[in-house]
Amino acid sequence: MGFDEFGLINFVPFTKVSDFTDYLKEGKLKGKHCKKCNAVYFPPRADCVKCFAPESEMEWLEFSGRGKLLTFTTIHAAPTGFETKVPYTIGVVDLEEGGRLLAWIEEPPEDEAKLELGIDVRIEPKVIDDNRLIYVIKIN
Amino acid sequence: MKVAVVGIGHGKFGRRDDATVQELGFEAFRDALNDANLTIQDIDASVIGSVPEYHKQRSLPGVVAEYIGMNPKPTFLTEAACASSSAALRTAWADIKAGLHEVVAVVGVQKMLELTTPELLALMGRVGDVQWESGFGTTFPGYYAMYATRHMHDFGTTKDQLSMVAVKNHFYGAKNPKAMFQKEVTLEKAKSARMVASPLNLYDCCANADGSAVVIIANEDRAKKITDTPVWIEGIGSASAPMSVLRRENLISIPSAVHASHDAYKQSGLQPKDIDVADVHDCFTIAEILAYEDLGFCERGQGGKLIEEKQTYIGGKIPVNVDGGLKAKGHPVGATGTSMVVEMVKQLRGEAGERQVQGAEVGLAHNVGGIGQYCFVSIFKR
Numbered sequence: 001m002g003f004d005e006f007g008l009i010n011f012v013p014f015t016k017v018s019d020f021t022d023y024l025k026e027g028k029l030k031g032k033h034c035k036k037c038n039a040v041y042f043p044p045r046a047d048c049v050k051c052f053a054p055e056s057e058m059e060w061l062e063f064s065g066r067g068k069l070l071t072f073t074t075i076h077a078a079p080t081g082f083e084t085k086v087p088y089t090i091g092v093v094d095l096e097e098g099g100r101l102l103a104w105i106e107e108p109p110e111d112e113a114k115l116e117l118g119i120d121v122r123i124e125p126k127v128i129d130d131n132r133l134i135y136v137i138k139i140n
Numbered sequence: 141m142k143v144a145v146v147g148i149g150h151g152k153f154g155r156r157d158d159a160t161v162q163e164l165g166f167e168a169f170r171d172a173l174n175d176a177n178l179t180i181q182d183i184d185a186s187v188i189g190s191v192p193e194y195h196k197q198r199s200l201p202g203v204v205a206e207y208i209g210m211n212p213k214p215t216f217l218t219e220a221a222c223a224s225s226s227a228a229l230r231t232a233w234a235d236i237k238a239g240l241h242e243v244v245a246v247v248g249v250q251k252m253l254e255l256t257t258p259e260l261l262a263l264m265g266r267v268g269d270v271q272w273e274s275g276f277g278t279t280f281p282g283y284y285a286m287y288a289t290r291h292m293h294d295f296g297t298t299k300d301q302l303s304m305v306a307v308k309n310h311f312y313g314a315k316n317p318k319a320m321f322q323k324e325v326t327l328e329k330a331k332s333a334r335m336v337a338s339p340l341n342l343y344d345c346c347a348n349a350d351g352s353a354v355v356i357i358a359n360e361d362r363a364k365k366i367t368d369t370p371v372w373i374e375g376i377g378s379a380s381a382p383m384s385v386l387r388r389e390n391l392i393s394i395p396s397a398v399h400a401s402h403d404a405y406k407q408s409g410l411q412p413k414d415i416d417v418a419d420v421h422d423c424f425t426i427a428e429i430l431a432y433e434d435l436g437f438c439e440r441g442q443g444g445k446l447i448e449e450k451q452t453y454i455g456g457k458i459p460v461n462v463d464g465g466l467k468a469k470g471h472p473v474g475a476t477g478t479s480m481v482v483e484m485v486k487q488l489r490g491e492a493g494e495r496q497v498q499g500a501e502v503g504l505a506h507n508v509g510g511i512g513q514y515c516f517v518s519i520f521k522r
Contacts, residue, residue, distance in 0.1 A: 009275055043384075071391050072289055073285035073339075076334070079277060092386060100386040112338060
């Protein structure tokens, strides 16, 4: 019970937003919303840095999973723990509700030139390598 | 109060299996002392710029200050990733301006290659936000690659233009005896290297290295007594940016570099057009192109064109990284900031030999930490 299930490798098992992984397991992508100033955060954070409201003002907000591809790269030289996954393509997505997300692009076109920035994409929760919880970017 | 650089020293950058981190620091410190014609009694404090996680030795200033003979004078570490020794310079500069010290040694030193390759690769996986990004296998080149992808999309910057930065910096690195790589490369070779993180290939990336560079700075009164050729620090701008690229306004500019340069231009009363020579933080070729734009050497989006027109070679509009840059010198992270200062001082003294920008009066050093989480922009005048 905690954040340790998130990511192929997890470096940060403890966080105030560990409920995120529980929602992800239910198939829901959630960010945080500040009831006081209406700020929306993805990745979620426990504290509103716009208005410094009390922690109790922050609520979970379900995201549609829709967004637009801002940029990407295909990693060929991997860090420790990712050696068997290369090459893998990482994308950054501007989410419809606000905030951004970084994740793997699932099944990117073989020719990278065909991957256009600004296209509509979908974010989907996924379990990989038996028990690792992530989300992936799917090209519509 | 005016503050000047009065002494410089620069060790050999590269794989230095022959020396410990404190021995590396000593090389450059001794050169700087000799250059300034000072003894350690003349120096009031040392500030060490370095990234501690690369060393087995904990609490680096302890071992460095002792080995270079600076006990019992004050010492401490500044850390701002790849800009750690620019943070040291700014801190030492502030100490002098505050009247706390008169002469301070700024020691940039780093030994990265005492770590094994697996250890380095593990560190490489933790350069971004470890909570939300590292679990997807992000890497240092990967982050800059995502900047490159976006810059190419928005402005038509080309892969060839990226490679042209590498060609230029290796061209000048071949003339720098302290550089890790002292060999020119052709555009063909630079373009066809193996991919690291698309669109960046091996020649778009700088190399981890060991090395040190030291500068001694002094207040106006002392500086004038120490040397006939003081190089004045006209301003040191500094700024920060979100750890994660996700939380930045865009991926076509390093925001801390924009803020730090505005700060430095304001402090110095100088403008981009006044800069005669610059060292910028080319940890990746795209980073040099972003620097041209962030510093105002060209309009946003025109960085690729600037290198293609060879405007950043000697003889061009603004010569950049004529010491070879991080690309050819190697990038011992803690030593890179002071290495830039050493080059600017050499240029402004007219001591840069075949790399000399004739008549250079104003120099600028742009030192980025991490993926732009920190940036320092320093302006020097002879």
